[in-house]
């Protein structure tokens with residue numbers, strides 16, 4: 001993503017805990033911070049998403065979290081430097097999104113297909129056959145009142161986990177309103193994936 005540039009660095013840190021910058025008592029999966037005084041953008045990953053805490057995610061969700069934070073790092077770089085990468089970079093990406101909330105809007109509006117594609121291509125490295133067999137046998141309710149359902153759909157699963165962490169995005173709030181069928185379906189996919197996809201046998 002950073003091309004051949006040597007000027008921009010990202011540092012990963014595994015932390016015992018990571019907190020929301022706007023709500024310091026709220027523990028979160030990860031965050032990315034830009035500090036103009038540091039020579040790198042810092043991505044902190046909360047160890048609890050890897051271990052056996054209540055925040056534990058599946059391996060494929062953790063991959064999504066890393067992608068999500070990388071996009072923040074990229075957008076912070078774009079926002080804080082005049083020219084990055086080739087000059088023909090899509091004008092979309094040359095827009096500046098210096099604030100986390102705006103970055104989440106950007107991701108919601110533009111990046112879900114890309115994240116979904118990467119996760120689709122990574123699926124067989126990041127999940128186990130036994131777990132995949134389990135989810136593929138599931139029926140997922142598409143309406144909250146359970147009047148309609150669909151067989152497990154990988155595309156829908158990857159879209160659902162790609163949207164995790166974007167709940168403050170403006171369009172997310174419209175598309176996944178509290179109590180809606182859409183939010184219920186998203187939550188079911190996340191839950192079923194978390195239940196089964198790290199199952200080895």
Ligand SMILES: [Zn+2]
Nearest residue numbers: 068072104165
């Ligand atoms: Zn984020």
